[in-house]
Amino acid sequence: MQAVLIQQDLPLDIREKLSLSKKRQSMLxxxxxxxxxxxxxxxxCNRTEIYANSDKAYEELIECIFNICNWDKNLMDYMSHINHDELITHLMELSCGFKSKILGEDQILSQLKEAYKDSLEEGASQGELGRLFQEAIACGKRFRQQANLYEIPVSSASIACKMAKRFKAxxxxxxxFGEVGTLAAKYILSEDTEKLYVVVRNKKVLTLEDERVEIIDFNEKNDYIEFVDCIISCTSAPHTVLRKEEIPGNKALAIFDLAVPRDVETDIGELPNIRLFDIDYISALDDENKRLREERMNSCRHIIETFIEExxxxxxxxxxxxxxxxxxxYGEAIYKERVQSYKSKSKSLEDQELAITLIKSTSDAYVNRAxxxxxxxxxxxxxxxxxRILEKIFLRE
Known part of the structure; x- marks a missing residue:
């Protein structure tokens, strides 16, 4: 097994060029x-990783990936490669949050589940690699349970909402309203929030049971911007969804762009009274929580070692x-031969049933011990x- 990874800590504009939509993932x-x-x-939003169970050389694999995705081959230098043992350790640590920009965040576990599910549905993960993902997901669950990471909650959505409160939003x-949006809504509504406008492509497909929530269509969003203190954008669109000309003049806003590719035009950050934060800025925050999570996580590393060994x-x-x-x-064949031999000699059906049970249990006992x-x-x-020895004992020539 091997994996092709985008090098970590790359600028956002490079990661954008190497991101994969659901449709392109399926194609790849x-x-x-x-x-x-x-x-x-x-x-x-922070990584693109392609895991392969293949005997092909890395050079052939990476060439094939770039050809299918139609990526600029000058970007190959931003990719790295790991093999079997390193891959196993990497994935286990990844599932537990050790590889995340925000140490210990819980989003990665659901993202691993989704990646495995998508692959399984297309019949692309039914062997050693699929089993590894199953074990990594189980490892991540147990790790979080024993480390009690819920006591130090963190995600890009939670940090954005925490910052918004500092701006008195x-x-x-x-x-x-995907995975990140769902989390953001949960955090927003857990606070002293007056109103939440949720913008989706089709408001008929979404219902939230909270009187503070109003679902609006995407093409209606500009009519409501003047009524809000904070915008959190986290779509999977391949283009920007919030443009400079859509912001009302002199409007004071805190805007958090949690998407890759970016949802918000960077020029918006130049407007007066606008505070614009992208995913890289959010990831750099909350140092104290990071220190606490690091201590808690390192004390539970033995869980990872156990899953790797298993x-x-x-x-x-x-x-x-x-x-x-x-x-x-072979054991089954011998058992059936002995039973048939006994049946031919026995005259009692009751004796036959008892003998069959005894012969079968004796055969199973020795086979299972072997x-x-x-x-x-x-x-x-x-x-x-x-x-070699067991074949001589059990297997016929």
């Missing part, structure tokens, strides 16, 4: 499955699965020698 998975056994794509406009054991034992199947088949020993020796590094 389909194209890469021609040279890969499995493909899972993780594309968020009471009336909000939220543009976009996954590696699964990989090793998976290699002997065909041998286990053959041993069981399989246990094989697993133990495999994990000790002696699997080949053990298999």
């Amino acid at each position: 998975r389909e194209g890469l499955l021609e040279i890969c056994k499995e493909i899972i794509i993780l594309s968020t 009471k009336n909000y406009m939220l543009i976009g 996954y590696k054991q699964w990989i090793e034992l998976r290699e002997i699965a065909p041998h286990i199947k053959n041993i069981k088949a 399989i246990e020993v094989l697993k133990e020796e495999k994990l000790r590094g002696c699997g080949n020698e053990c298999m």
Whole structure:
């Protein structure tokens, strides 16, 4: 297995060029499955990572990725590459929040789930890579439970809402209602908020049971900007959704752009009385929370090590699965032969039933013990020698 990653801490304008919409992710998975056994794509506001179960060389894989995405090949220098063991550790740490710009944030876990789900639905993650993502997601859940990270909540949405309160915002406009938007609405409505306008493409598909909330269509948003103190924008649009000419003159606003590519024209930040913050600025905030999360997370690193070891054991034992199947088949064949022989000689149906049970349980006992020993020796590094002996005992010539 291998992964192609965008290097971390790149400027936003570079990350924008290497981001992948849902449609392009699907297109890329389909194209890469021609040279890969499995493909899972993780594309968020902070990272684009392409995980592949493939024997192809990195050079061939990256060339194929850039061709399918029609990316500028001058951007190849911004990509990095990791292989099997490093990949396993990276993904486990990623699921627990160690790799996030905002240390310990909880968004990444749901993003990993979504990436795995999308791949699974297209039949692109049904082997070792799919199992690794399952284990990483389980690791992230257990890690957060034991580290009690909920006691130090953090995400781009929560930090934006916390800053908005410092500006004494009471009336909000939220543009976009995906995963980040849903979180932002939760934080906004948990405070002393007077009004929240939620802007979506089709207001008929969304209902929020809160009298402070009003759902408005995207083409109506400009009529409401004058009534709000803060705008939080977090759409998945490939273009800007808030332009300079749409802001009323001399309007005082705090604007948080949590999207990649950016939702808000950067020129808006030059207007008087406007405070514009992008995702990179938000990620750099909350140092004290970061210190507390870092201490809490480092004390729970043993959970990651446990999941890494369990996954590696699964990989090793998976290699002997065909041998286990053959041993069981041989035991079943011997059992059936003995039963048939006994039936031909026995005159009592009651005796036959008892004998069948005893013969079957005896066969199973020895077969299962042989399989246990094989697993133990495999994990000790002696699997080949053990298999050679068991084949002589159990498998017919």
